[in-house]
Amino acid sequence: MARAVKIRAAITTALATASLGLTGFLVGTRVNLLPVDASTNAPTYDSLFKVLFSIGTMLFLGISIVLIYSLVRFRRNEGELADGPPLEGNLPLEIVWTAIPAVVILFVGIYSYDIYDRMGGMTPLDHGALHHQHAMDTPSHTMEAKSMEMPSERVWGGIGPAIDTGVASTSSASGAVLPVEVTAMQFAFIFHYPEADITSGELHVPLGQPVELRMKALDVIHAFWVPQFRLKQDVIPGQPTVLSFTATRPGTYPAICAELCGPYHGGMRTSVVVHEVDDYQTWLQQNRPAPSST
Amino acid sequence: MTVATPRDLEPQLQQPLQPKGWLRYFSFSVDHKVIGLQYLVCGFFFYLVGGLLAGAIRTELATPLSDFMPRDTYNEVLTLHGTVMIFLWIVPVVNGAFGNYLIPFYVGARDMAFPRLNAVAFWMIPPAGFLLISSYFLAGAAAQSGWTAYPPLSLTTPAAGQVVWILSVLLLGGSSIFGAVNFIATVLKMRRPGLKMMQLPMYCWAMLGTSLLVVLSTPVLAGVLILLSFDIIAHTGFFNPTLGGNVVVYQHLFWFYSHPAVYIMVLPAFGLVSEILPVHARKPLFGYTTMVYSIMGIVFLGLIVWAHHMFTSGTPPWMRLFFTIATSFIAVPTGIKFFNWLATLWGGKIALNSAMLFSCGFILNFVFGGITGITLAQVPFDIHVHDTYYVVGHFHYIVYGGTVFVIFASLYHWYPKFTGRLLNEDLGRLHFLLTFIGFNLCFLPQHWLGLNGMPRRVAEYDPTFTTLNQVSSVGALLMAISTLPLLVNVVVTAFQGKRAGDNPWNALTAEWLTSSPPPVENWKGEAPLVTEPYGYGRAQEPKAPTLEAAR
Numbered sequence: 001m002a003r004a005v006k007i008r009a010a011i012t013t014a015l016a017t018a019s020l021g022l023t024g025f026l027v028g029t030r031v032n033l034l035p036v037d038a039s040t041n042a043p044t045y046d047s048l049f050k051v052l053f054s055i056g057t058m059l060f061l062g063i064s065i066v067l068i069y070s071l072v073r074f075r076r077n078e079g080e081l082a083d084g085p086p087l088e089g090n091l092p093l094e095i096v097w098t099a100i101p102a103v104v105i106l107f108v109g110i111y112s113y114d115i116y117d118r119m120g121g122m123t124p125l126d127h128g129a130l131h132h133q134h135a136m137d138t139p140s141h142t143m144e145a146k147s148m149e150m151p152s153e154r155v156w157g158g159i160g161p162a163i164d165t166g167v168a169s170t171s172s173a174s175g176a177v178l179p180v181e182v183t184a185m186q187f188a189f190i191f192h193y194p195e196a197d198i199t200s201g202e203l204h205v206p207l208g209q210p211v212e213l214r215m216k217a218l219d220v221i222h223a224f225w226v227p228q229f230r231l232k233q234d235v236i237p238g239q240p241t242v243l244s245f246t247a248t249r250p251g252t253y254p255a256i257c258a259e260l261c262g263p264y265h266g267g268m269r270t271s272v273v274v275h276e277v278d279d280y281q282t283w284l285q286q287n288r289p290a291p292s293s294t
Numbered sequence: 295m296t297v298a299t300p301r302d303l304e305p306q307l308q309q310p311l312q313p314k315g316w317l318r319y320f321s322f323s324v325d326h327k328v329i330g331l332q333y334l335v336c337g338f339f340f341y342l343v344g345g346l347l348a349g350a351i352r353t354e355l356a357t358p359l360s361d362f363m364p365r366d367t368y369n370e371v372l373t374l375h376g377t378v379m380i381f382l383w384i385v386p387v388v389n390g391a392f393g394n395y396l397i398p399f400y401v402g403a404r405d406m407a408f409p410r411l412n413a414v415a416f417w418m419i420p421p422a423g424f425l426l427i428s429s430y431f432l433a434g435a436a437a438q439s440g441w442t443a444y445p446p447l448s449l450t451t452p453a454a455g456q457v458v459w460i461l462s463v464l465l466l467g468g469s470s471i472f473g474a475v476n477f478i479a480t481v482l483k484m485r486r487p488g489l490k491m492m493q494l495p496m497y498c499w500a501m502l503g504t505s506l507l508v509v510l511s512t513p514v515l516a517g518v519l520i521l522l523s524f525d526i527i528a529h530t531g532f533f534n535p536t537l538g539g540n541v542v543v544y545q546h547l548f549w550f551y552s553h554p555a556v557y558i559m560v561l562p563a564f565g566l567v568s569e570i571l572p573v574h575a576r577k578p579l580f581g582y583t584t585m586v587y588s589i590m591g592i593v594f595l596g597l598i599v600w601a602h603h604m605f606t607s608g609t610p611p612w613m614r615l616f617f618t619i620a621t622s623f624i625a626v627p628t629g630i631k632f633f634n635w636l637a638t639l640w641g642g643k644i645a646l647n648s649a650m651l652f653s654c655g656f657i658l659n660f661v662f663g664g665i666t667g668i669t670l671a672q673v674p675f676d677i678h679v680h681d682t683y684y685v686v687g688h689f690h691y692i693v694y695g696g697t698v699f700v701i702f703a704s705l706y707h708w709y710p711k712f713t714g715r716l717l718n719e720d721l722g723r724l725h726f727l728l729t730f731i732g733f734n735l736c737f738l739p740q741h742w743l744g745l746n747g748m749p750r751r752v753a754e755y756d757p758t759f760t761t762l763n764q765v766s767s768v769g770a771l772l773m774a775i776s777t778l779p780l781l782v783n784v785v786v787t788a789f790q791g792k793r794a795g796d797n798p799w800n801a802l803t804a805e806w807l808t809s810s811p812p813p814v815e816n817w818k819g820e821a822p823l824v825t826e827p828y829g830y831g832r833a834q835e836p837k838a839p840t841l842e843a844a845r
Contacts, residue, residue, distance in 0.1 A: 005359055011580045022800035024543070025841050031345065031741055033741075033745050033746075034745055034746070035676060035745070035746045035747060045675070045678060048674055049673060049675065052668070052669045052672070053673065056665040056666075056668070059661070059665055060402065060661055060662055060665055063632065063636065063657070063658075063661050064658060064661075066636050067636060067639070067642075067654060067658065069647060070636065070639040070640050070642075070644065071639070071644060071654060071698065074333055074575070074639065074640065074641060074642050074643065074644050075646055076576070076643040076646075080643060081800075082643060083576040083577070083643060083670055083830045083832075084575060084576045084577035084641055084642035084830065084831050085577065085579070085641055085831050086578055086642050086829070086831035087578065087580065087584070087637075087641065087831075088580065088581075088828075089578075089580055089581040089582065089583065089584070090579045090580075090581075090637075092586050093637070094581050094630070095631040095632075096752050097629065097630065098626060098629075099585075100631045101625060101626050102505075102561070102623070103624045105625055107617075107621060108668070108672065109618055109619045109672070110658065111671065112618065112672035112674055113615060113618065113673070115585055115672075115674045116466065116614070116672075116673045116674040119677075121611060121614070121673060121674065121677075122611050129724050159677070200801070211680045218529055219446065219450065220444075220446045220447040220450060221444055221446070221541060223606060223680075223681060225546075225681075225682075225749065227678070227746060227747035230677070230678040230679060231677060231678070232606050232656055232677050232680055233606055233608075233677075234606045234607045234608060235605065236535075236542065236608060237446055237535040237536075237541065238383035238536075238539075238540070238541065239535075239540075239541075239542065239608055240537030241608050254726075254747060254756065256747065256749055257749070258368070258680070258681040258682065258748075258749040258750075259444075259681055260439065260440050260444070260447065260449075261447060261753040262369075262438075262447065262451070263364075263366040263368075263369060263438075264365060265369075265749075265751060265752060266360060266365075266749075266751075266752030266753045266754040267360075268615065269752060280424065294786060
C-alpha cells in the first residue's frame with residue numbers, strides 16, 4: 001500500500017519534471033524575443049540566449065507551480081488553529097537543491113565563456129590596432145589628451161575579431177580588415193575611414209568584411225551599441241577601445257549611445273548601413289574627397 | 295552579563311529630553327522602537343517623493359518624444375529618483391526601521407547597544423534627504439549624472455548640484471555605517487544570557503551579514519565620492535582624463551560599494567520573509583542552518599562580484615571570467631533560501647492574508663529577477679543588454695518586486711505590534727492586487743524593450759517602442775493608485791482599527807511575548823528566553839513561555 005503510494009509519487013514527480021523540461025525547452029527555442037540578427041556574433045549570442053531562456057523558463061515555472069499549488073492545497077480553513085508538521089529540515093533534500101543549481105550554474109558559466117571566446121572577447125587586442133596606426137585627421141586632433149599622440153597606442157579593452165568567421169571568409173572579396181575610426185562626443189558619433197579618407201555621420205560597411213572600429217571619446221563616456229549586431233562597447237575618454245564585427249545581413253540598423261552622456265543622450269543615435277559589396281564600392285566612390293581640391 | 299531590571303533603567307528612560315505621546319516621534323528619542331518607527335515613517339515619506347519622480351519619468355516616456363519636461367530636468371529627475379529610492383527609502387526602512395524595532399526584542403535586550411548613536415544615525419537622514427531634494431531649488435540644478443555619478447559626466451554637469459548630491463550621499467552613508475556598527479554590537483554582545491547565536495531568529499543573521507557588508511563597503515563609497523568632490527571643487531585629476539585621471543578606477547570603487555548595496559537592500563528582506571512565512575504557515579523555518587550559511591555565503595560572494603557592472607568598460611578578459619563565475623554562484627546560496635521557503639510553506643496551514651500574499655509576491659518577483667540576474671552575469675549576454683531597459687526591468691524586480699514587497703508584507707505583519715490594531719484585510723488584499731498587477735505591467739515589458747534596442751536613461755526613443763512604453767506607464771499609474779488603499783488603511787486603522795491583542799498571529803518570537811504596543815522597557819519583567827523561535831507544530835510541548843511565565 002505505502003509502496004504503491006511511493007511509486008505513484010515517484011512517477012508523478014518524474015512526469016512533472018519531464019513536462020516542465022519540455023515546456024521550458026519549447027518556450028526557450030520557439031519564442032523569439034530578439035531583433036533580427038545581422039552580424040556573425042548574433043547567431044552565437046542567440047544560441048546562448050535560447051539556452052538561458054529555456055533554463056530560466058523551467059526554473060520560473062517550476063517554482064511558481066510549487067508556490068501556487070502550496071497556497072491552494074495547504075490553505076488554512078477558517079477558524080482552524082492547528083499547526084503544520086514540525087519539519088525543520090531534510091539534509092539530503094537540501095544537498096540536492098544545492099548541488100543541482102551549482103552544476104547548472106557551472107555549466108552555464110563555462111558555456112557562456114565559450115560563446116564569449118567565439119565572439120572574439122578573448123582575442124588579444126593590441127596587435128590588430130597597432131599595425132594599423134594612422135595619423136589622426138579628425139578635427140579633434142589638437143584637443144586630444146597627450147596619451148593619444150604617443151606612437152604606440154594602448155588599447156584598453158573591447159572585442160576582437162570573432163574566431164567563428166565562416167561567413168566572412170567565404171563571402172568577403174578582400175578578407176582584409178576594414179578599419180574605421182570612431183569619435184564619440186556630445187552628442188554624436190563621427191566615423192572616419194582612414195583608407196578612403198572619408199568622414200561620415202553614419203557608419204557604412206560592406207557585407208561580410210570584418211570591420212574594426214577604433215573608438216575614442218572626446219568628452220564623457222559614451223557607449224556604441226548596435227542591437228542587431230548584439231554588440232556594445234563603452235567609449236571612454238583617455239582609453240581607446242576596439243570593437244570588431246562582421247555584418248551578415250544588408251540593411252539599415254540603429255547605432256545607439258547606451259551610456260548616459262548628458263541632456264541629449266536619448267537623441268545620440270545614428271545608423272549603420274550594411275551594403276552589398278558592390279553598393280559599398282559605389283558609396284565609397286561617391287563620398288571620396290575630390291582629389292583636385294588642392 | 296546581567297539583565298538590568300526596569301527599576302535600574304528608570305532614571306535613564308525618564309529623561310526630560312523625551313516628550314510623552316506622539317511628540318516623542320519628533321524628538322531625539324533613544325528608544326529603539328521610537329527610532330524604528332521614525333525610520334519607517336520618514337522612509338515612507340521619501341517613497342512617496344521617489345514615486346512622484348518615477349511618475350514624472352513614466353509620463354515623459356508615454357510618448358517617444360522628449361515633450362513633458364526639459365531634457366536636463368529629466369536627467370535630474372532620474373538621478374533623484376534612483377538616489378531617493380535607494381538611500382532614503384529602501385536602505386533606511388529595511389535596515390533601520392525593522393532592524394531597530396525588532397533586533398533588541400530578538401536578542402532579548404531592552405535597547406540597542408548604542409542608543410544615542412542610534413538616534414544620531416536616524417537624525418542624519420532627514421537633513422540629508424531635504425538637502426538632496428532642495429538642491430534643485432537652492433543650487434539652481436540638482437545632480438544630472440545618474441545615481442552612479444560616473445565621471446567625466448559628473449565633472450561637467452552643473453557643479454553645485456553634484457556637490458550637494460555627494461554631501462547628501464556621504465551623510466546617508468555615514469548614517470548607514472553608524473546603524474551597522476550598532477546592529478553588529480547588539481547581535482553579538484547584547485544577547486540575553488542563555489540565548490545562543492544559532493537560536494536567534496533569521497532576521498538577526500540577515501542583519502549581521504548586511505551590517506558586515508555596510509561596514510566593509512560603504513567607506514569605499516565615501517572615499518571615492520570625496521575624491522570626486524575634490525575633482526569638482528579643487529579641480530584635481532583623480533578621475534579627469536584630461537589631467538591624466540582614470541575614469542574606470544571610479545567605476546571599480548563605486549561598484550565595490552554599490553553592488554554589495556544590492557545585498558544591503560535584499561538580505562534584510564530575506565530575513566524579514568523568514569520571520570513572516572513560518573508564522574502564517576504554522577510551520578518551522580525549513581533548513582535553519584543552511585539559511586545561516588547561505589546568508590554568510592551571499593555576504594562573501596557579494597563582495598567579489600562588483601566588476602559585472604563593467605563588462606563593457608574595457609575590463610581585462612581574465613577579470614570578466616572571474617566575475618562571471620563569482621556572480622553566477624551567488625545564485626546557489628540564494629536558491630537555497632528560496633527552496634527552503636517553499637519547503638516551509640509545503641504542508642503547512644497557510645493563512646492567505648495580506649502579509650502572506652506580499653511575501654509570496656516577493657518570491658515570484660524575486661525568482662524572476664534572479665533568473666534575469668543570472669543572464670546578466672554572463673559576459674556575452676551582458677554586452678548586448680548592458681545599460682538598456684532590460685537592466686532597468688531586472689533591478690526593479692529585485693529591489694521593488696523583492697524588497698518593497700517584503701516591506702509591505704512586514705507592515706501588515708508588524709503593524710499590530712506597532713499600534714495594537716490590525717490593518718484591514720480587504721484593503722490589504724486590494725493593495726496587494728493593485729501593486730502586483732501594476733508592478734508586473736510596468737516592468738515586465740521593459741525586458742523586451744531592452745533586448746530590442748531601448749537604452750536606459752533616455753527621454754526619447756524609437757517610435758516603434760511606443761505601445762510597450764505606454765503599457766509600462768499604465769502599470770506605473772496602477773502602482774501609484776495602489777498606495778491609496780495602503781495610506782487609508784494605515785491612517786484609519788490607527789484610530790478605529792480592530793484591536794489586535796498582544797499576539798494576534800499566535801507567533802513565538804520574542805517581540806510578540808509582550809504587550810502591543812510594547813512598554814518602553816520592552817517587557818515588564820525579565821526578557822523571555824526564546825530558544826525555538828520557529829517551534830510551530832509541537833503540540834505536546836508548551837508553545838512559548840507565556841507572559842506569566844516570563845514574569
